[in-house]
Amino acid sequence: MSTRPVLGIGVVGFGWMGQAHSRSAARIASLFPERVFDTALVVCGDNVAERREQAVSGVGFREAVEDWRAVVDHPDVDVVYVTAPNMMHEEIAIAAAEAGKAVFCEKPVGGTPDQTVRIEAAARRAGVITGVGYNYRWAPLVQHAKALIESGRLGEITNYRGRFFSMYGADPMGLLSWRFLVDEAGYGVSSDILSHAVDLAHMLLGPITEVSGTRETFIRERPLPKAGGTHYDRGQPGDPTGEVTNEDYAAAMVRFANGARGTFESSRAIIGPESQMAFDVYGTKGALRWNLETMNEMQVFLVDDDGRAPRGYTTVYAGDRYPYHGHFVPGDANAIGYEDLKVIENYEFLTAVATGEQHRPGFSEAVDYVSFQSAWLRSCESGAWETVNSIRQD
Ligand SMILES: NC(=O)c1ccc[n+]([C@@H]2O[C@H](COP(=O)([O-])OP(=O)(O)OC[C@H]3O[C@@H](n4cnc5c(N)ncnc54)[C@H](O)[C@@H]3O)[C@@H](O)[C@H]2O)c1
Structure with a gap:
């Protein structure tokens, strides 16, 4: 019998990315025998009934729910994957962090730089491990x-x-x-x-x-x-x-x-x-x-x-x-292939969760991008070169 801790996985948004992360978390055990954790697909949230059905019957989640709050609040969930459309990231990611869950949010982590900054600050205050889906780093x-x-x-x-x-x-x-x-x-x-x-x-x-x-x-x-x-x-x-x-x-x-x-x-x-x-x-x-x-x-x-x-x-x-x-x-x-990069990404992120060490790229690296994006947006308006300053919240 394995003595590895089992990380309970909750996913919000079972589209392309939600499915890719769920399958990837489940593949880690067969591909990384040196892993220090196991995973359990606990609950998937999506507002489309066919996707909930596929999450359970096709991918192996124990249950699927319509209301994402039931994912974030689930007692068996240790890690929440936020894979819903961007403008939903802030509410879900902050609720997950405040519930003490590790949070993996797909890029860009919120739909605007201000949202990314608020999400990063909330996760930092909550002291949870974070990850962001900049998967090409792992090729x-x-x-x-x-x-x-x-x-x-x-x-x-x-x-x-x-x-x-x-x-x-x-x-x-x-x-x-x-x-x-x-x-x-x-x-x-x-x-x-x-x-x-x-x-x-x-x-x-x-x-x-x-x-x-x-x-x-x-x-x-x-x-x-x-x-x-x-x-x-x-x-x-x-x-x-x-x-x-x-x-x-x-x-x-x-x-x-x-x-x-x-x-x-x-x-x-x-x-x-x-x-x-x-x-x-x-x-x-x-x-x-x-x-x-x-690739x-x-x-x-x-x-x-x-x-x-x-x-x-x-x-x-x-x-x-x-x-x-x-x-x-x-x-x-x-x-x-492409989805193999998601397996590597999840292996590294869940290793960080299991060992309690911050993962890179996490929400801090997401703020690095939106700091660039903010200066880029200013330049699109001004027509001038703009300085990139960190917009991270203290
Ligand atoms: N890292 C990458 O390479 C990569 C690739 C694609 C998408 N993404 C990111 O992943 C996120 C999702 O993109 P996608 O392509 O998977 O989108 P998608 O449209 O395929 O999936 C979104 C899912 O969210 C669900 N959803 C919408 N509203 C919901 C609600 N209120 N409650 C629960 N579920 C809800 C939809 O039903 C759908 O299943 C985005 O942030 C996107 O930027 C990253």
Whole structure:
């Protein structure tokens, strides 16, 4: 019999992310034999009946409820996953923290910078472990990129190019789901996907000190959604439409604290890149490029010791010599997938919960992003470069 503590899992919002976290928590035992905890899927909250049914019959929760408060208040729940639309994060995450639960909130942790700041402060006051879903940090080759940069192998980093382009909103017949509405999502791509690109740069290069930003909404009307639809569903010509109330496109020029310069671009209404969460890092002795669309490959260009440049980039394939990869498949060039990153993320977060050590990225790193976002928003209005200051609440 196992003597590991069993962490009771509660999930609020059983859409894409709620399902991904639930399945991932359940897979940890088979993939990480060295774990110091076990998990139990206790209760799932969703306001759509079919999703509650799937949570119990398909994924193995003991029960499913309509009212999220029953998740937060459940005595067997130790960890609450907040995977509902962004503008619901604040109420649920603060209630969970005040109930003494560890809280994993999907990015961006609230729909506005003010909400993120209030959530972080409440969790800090409650003294609970927090986590945020910046899952691309955990890709084995991204971990390798970080090690290469820190080792100095790329020399001094001169510039960085980050982007997250997704076609999820490229079709004007794509439904007006919660992501396109300021009342339900808060900001648009700057919260939804630029946040991932900037968070990864924070991890790889450190803080950003100055930003110049711009934004646009290209598709201003969309068909109204049906119950249970997602941002990948489509309407029909003639369907009633509504107004898109947040941005489709966000871009920035930046200066990092370490002196490097950089650019970021993000769009959900773009044709071509389907899920291009990508970065390029350029240093005085080498360069790297990685793209989620080919997440098991990284392009590496290293100048020889005698200072001569080889011809072109070399492809490095992911494999069990890089962090975490061997937990899923042995050997080289046997691929892992998107949801495997959620398993790694949950393994690390739940290890922190079981050992009582704060997890990174937690709500503090979510505030780092919205501190950048606040300066970016000011710059979009002023047209000038703006300084990035921490907006963390004391
Ligand atoms: N880390 C990532 O890569 C990533 C990817 C996608 C989404 N996200 C984040 O995850 C969160 C959820 O996004 P998603 O794509 O899973 O959305 P989704 O629309 O697929 O799921 C949202 C779920 O919340 C439920 N819900 C809505 N109102 C509710 C209520 N009052 N009570 C209980 N449940 C309710 C919906 O029925 C739905 O099942 C967002 O914050 C989003 O930014 C993160």
